[in-house]
Amino acid sequence: MPEKKCYFCGGTIKKKKVRVDYRWGNELTILENVPAWVCNQCGEKYFDTEVAKKMERLAKAKEKVKKSINVSIKEFGKVKAS
Ligand SMILES: [Zn+2]
Numbered sequence: 537m538p539e540k541k542c543y544f545c546g547g548t549i550k551k552k553k554v555r556v557d558y559r560w561g562n563e564l565t566i567l568e569n570v571p572a573w574v575c576n577q578c579g580e581k582y583f584d585t586e587v588a589k590k591m592e593r594l595a596k597a598k599e600k601v602k603k604s605i606n607v608s609i610k611e612f613g614k615v616k617a618s
Contacts, residue, residue, distance in 0.1 A: 540573075547577030554581060558595045564607050565595040 542549055552574045556567045570591060573582040583591065594600060 542575035542578060542580055543582075544580050545575065545578045547575045549573040549575050549580075549582060556581070556591060558591055560592075560595045563595070566605075567591055567594060568602075 540549055541547070550573065552572060553569045554572045554574060556570045556572070558565045558567055570583070571587055573584075574580070575582075
């Protein structure tokens with residue numbers, strides 16, 4: 537990535553290892569230690585093209601699962617405050 541500024545807020549972006557929640561259809565894969573460029577102001581993440589491609593490959597690969605957790609999706613708006 538040649539541009540070292542955040543596209544949204546103009547903040548400085550730095551290379552970091554991050555956790556990515558990757559959605560592929562109905563499958564959610566959590567990828568750990570992904571090298572990303574992270575904005576120090578708004579936290580927006582940017583990925584190099586090769587990294588993005590590898591994330592997609594990894595998310596679709598069934599055999600590389602390190603561990604599994606159960607993920608529940610809940611609609612926050614339907615929850616009544618008591
Ligand atoms: Zn930003």
